[in-house]
Amino acid sequence: MNRALLIILIAATALLMAVAFFMPAGPGATVGVASGSALPGFSPKANTPEQAMANVLLDVKRRNWDRAFVGVSKTSGVDERAFIEDWTGSSGSLRTFSNLEGFESRPLHATNDEAQMRVRLHWSTPVGPEEEARDFRLMREGDTWKVVWPHTETASVPAQVIPVDYLRWDLVSGGAEDEWGARNVDAPHVRILSMNAVQAGDGSVVMGEVVNEDTIPAFVNVNATVVDGSGNAIDEESSFDKIAHILLPKQVSPYRVDFPQISLQRVKNVRMDVKATLVPASADPVIGVMDQRLEPDAQGKNVLRGNLFNESGQTVNIPHVVASFYDNNGKVVWVADGYVERALLPQSSEPFAVEVPRALVGKVQNFHVVVNQYSLGRS
Amino acid sequence: MRRLLLLCAGAVLLAGASAGQELRVPPSVSAGEDATISTAGSGQATFYVVGPGVASKSSVNLGEEIQLHGQDLRNAGHYMAIVCSSTCQSASFYVIAAKPTNLSFLVHPSRVPVGQENAVSGVALPFDTFHNLVLSPAEVNFTMNAANAALFSRSVHMQQGIGWFRTSSGKTAGTVRVVASVADLSARRAVQQVASDPCNLRMQGQRTAKGITVQTEPVRDCSGNPVSDGTIVSFGAVTANGRSTVDAPIKHGVARAQIEGSGAAVVSVASGVVIGNELHIGAQQ
Numbered sequence: 001m002n003r004a005l006l007i008i009l010i011a012a013t014a015l016l017m018a019v020a021f022f023m024p025a026g027p028g029a030t031v032g033v034a035s036g037s038a039l040p041g042f043s044p045k046a047n048t049p050e051q052a053m054a055n056v057l058l059d060v061k062r063r064n065w066d067r068a069f070v071g072v073s074k075t076s077g078v079d080e081r082a083f084i085e086d087w088t089g090s091s092g093s094l095r096t097f098s099n100l101e102g103f104e105s106r107p108l109h110a111t112n113d114e115a116q117m118r119v120r121l122h123w124s125t126p127v128g129p130e131e132e133a134r135d136f137r138l139m140r141e142g143d144t145w146k147v148v149w150p151h152t153e154t155a156s157v158p159a160q161v162i163p164v165d166y167l168r169w170d171l172v173s174g175g176a177e178d179e180w181g182a183r184n185v186d187a188p189h190v191r192i193l194s195m196n197a198v199q200a201g202d203g204s205v206v207m208g209e210v211v212n213e214d215t216i217p218a219f220v221n222v223n224a225t226v227v228d229g230s231g232n233a234i235d236e237e238s239s240f241d242k243i244a245h246i247l248l249p250k251q252v253s254p255y256r257v258d259f260p261q262i263s264l265q266r267v268k269n270v271r272m273d274v275k276a277t278l279v280p281a282s283a284d285p286v287i288g289v290m291d292q293r294l295e296p297d298a299q300g301k302n303v304l305r306g307n308l309f310n311e312s313g314q315t316v317n318i319p320h321v322v323a324s325f326y327d328n329n330g331k332v333v334w335v336a337d338g339y340v341e342r343a344l345l346p347q348s349s350e351p352f353a354v355e356v357p358r359a360l361v362g363k364v365q366n367f368h369v370v371v372n373q374y375s376l377g378r379s
Numbered sequence: 380m381r382r383l384l385l386l387c388a389g390a391v392l393l394a395g396a397s398a399g400q401e402l403r404v405p406p407s408v409s410a411g412e413d414a415t416i417s418t419a420g421s422g423q424a425t426f427y428v429v430g431p432g433v434a435s436k437s438s439v440n441l442g443e444e445i446q447l448h449g450q451d452l453r454n455a456g457h458y459m460a461i462v463c464s465s466t467c468q469s470a471s472f473y474v475i476a477a478k479p480t481n482l483s484f485l486v487h488p489s490r491v492p493v494g495q496e497n498a499v500s501g502v503a504l505p506f507d508t509f510h511n512l513v514l515s516p517a518e519v520n521f522t523m524n525a526a527n528a529a530l531f532s533r534s535v536h537m538q539q540g541i542g543w544f545r546t547s548s549g550k551t552a553g554t555v556r557v558v559a560s561v562a563d564l565s566a567r568r569a570v571q572q573v574a575s576d577p578c579n580l581r582m583q584g585q586r587t588a589k590g591i592t593v594q595t596e597p598v599r600d601c602s603g604n605p606v607s608d609g610t611i612v613s614f615g616a617v618t619a620n621g622r623s624t625v626d627a628p629i630k631h632g633v634a635r636a637q638i639e640g641s642g643a644a645v646v647s648v649a650s651g652v653v654i655g656n657e658l659h660i661g662a663q664q
Contacts, residue, residue: 165630165631167608167609167628167630169609185489186487186488186489186490211651214490215490215571215573215574215607215609215610216490216607216609217609248609248610248611248626248628249607249609249610249611250610250611250650250651251611251626283608283609283628283630286625286626286627286628286636287625288623288624288625288636288637288638288639289623289624289625290620290623290638290639290640291618291620291621291622291623291639291640292621292622292623292624293620293621293622306621306623307639309637309639311625311627311636311637349639368624369624370626
């Protein structure tokens with residue numbers, strides 16, 4: 001009996017392997033996680049644009065670079081090193097810490113010899129899941145389709161010496177044995193400039209702006225507690241990464257505190273608490289925000305787009321943009337943020353875009369962008 | 380300890396009811412000094428002393444002097460001495476703080492903008508070597524000095540061991556030394572007087588090969604003090620491609636920024652609530 005069961009199991013496994021090997025993935029919308037070859041190392045023939053795209057992306061997902069590059073058209077004009085760097089990032093950027101978790105693709109346009117596809121890439125990153133939409137062109141080469149890999153312009157920084165007026169604050173803190181009152185340094189004076197609570201989806205959002213009114217840098221965190229009609233606290237949340245935490249003197253940062261499951265109708269009051277602590281900080285690098293404009297992107301979403309320009313001589317590994325949007329009364333109606341995947345090299349630019357909710361597009365009259373920077377090995 | 384205290388409390392009740400025995404205590408003792416208590420009568424007795432943080436029990440001979448050691452009298456406050464033989468007798472005495480050996484001095488704030496009314500305050504509290512607050516009347520002198528100038532001097536009569544002052548900040552930015560002194564003791568603190576908001580913010584700009592370079596004139600407050608380095612100055616430029624902004628910190632008194640782009644631009648500057656001049660810069664030729 002046991003032997004018969006063993007034989008049946010082996011036969012069934014062999015049958016399933018044979019089916020997987022000979023049966024290609026179905027056409028149409030491809031979901032990266034579920035589609036593609038069932039047997040690692042074997043890809044179905046790229047006889048459709050969808051299959052060609054799926055083959056390349058699945059191999060990228062598995063970091064099987066040689067096989068992925070086979071699916072790239074020679075007409076692309078990119079070498080394998082540039083292709084790999086496009087996926088793995090460089091200079092300690094966010095992309096270097098990210099993994100492609102999945103993808104969805106759909107054709108935009110197709111002829112017998114050429115096709116265009118839009119791919120939504122799902123990345124897992126240290127700052128949470130990120131989505132990226134990219135358009136790819138595919139060409140038929142013989143009886144297979146290949147992806148024409150877009151040549152990505154990478155910033156090329158010439159060797160140079162950039163003089164820096166190094167400005168930094170260090171903190172000397174007292175020990176337990178110090179005389180009482182001898183080492184008191186006041187915490188920085190920080191003030192909430194505005195606060196606005198709105199309904200967003202099923203939850204509510206508290207947002208506004210905070211300013212450092214002091215003459216020293218401050219590490220700032222904004223906490224909000226939503227209170228019901230009886231005066232009981234419903235929930236307490238912090239601004240987490242929706243704020244520029246280190247504020248130099250007179251610097252203003254937007255903040256946003258999300259309450260995902262709490263409808264604004266339940267909320268009768270919001271208690272705000274801004275915490276500011278004295279921290280060692282540096283005034284560098286200075287990052288300019290160039291050519292800011294509101295416009296629709298390729299997917300029809302409304303975005304605030306622009307370029308970050310690193311005015312310093314330091315590489316910014318992970319730039320982070322936080323933007324506040326104002327109505328015609330100067331009231332903050334939305335705060336959005338976004339991480340830039342590529343590192344911001346010295347004296348070079350990188351594009352950014354943050355989404356504006358469709359419902360607010362007509363309301364937004366003005367905006368303000370601040371840039372956070374995370375640099376490896378520096379505080 | 381609890382049992383001892385209960386015993387003492389019982390002894391005090393008994394002492395209230397007793398009469399005839401004599402116990403003479405000094406009217407006051409300085410903290411940390413030895414003291415002597417005289418007794419009358421004869422025979423063995425039990426002696427208790429109870430004070431702030433202290434409770435002890437010992438056997439004594441009535442008619443002899445009882446020596447209290449300085450280490451048992453280190454905490455200032457009200458003490459009670461009790462002697463019990465067939466009955467109990469009690470007497471109380473007070474331990475006052477010794478000579479001040481340490482001056483605690485609190486000054487607030489540690490940073491203050493120039494020209495602020497009643498913005499600086501300080502409190503001085505003298506303590507003896509056993510950390511007792513010295514309540515005896517004394518004069519405390521407060522002085523405030525800038526680099527070479529005396530800004531403020533006041534002599535204050537301390538009340539209940541506390542002397543304090545309040546004064547306005549000066550007109551010049553920089554570190555101010557604040558000193559409190561009582562007899563030969565003194566404590567020194569530093570207050571940083573910082574510039575107020577910028578005044579008459581002005582910039583200059585020029586087109587370069589990379590775009591536009593803008594730089595402020597030295598940024599000063601209305602008293603002429605240089606605004607603190609690190610203060611953010613916001614430059615904004617409106618071009619055909621949209622709006623560009625740079626938040627640049629003041630370094631060595633000026634803020635500078637580089638704005639990318641080759642088209643004509645209207646450049647503005649602001650810091651905090653202060654708005655500066657506007658520049659119209661033409662397109663690159």
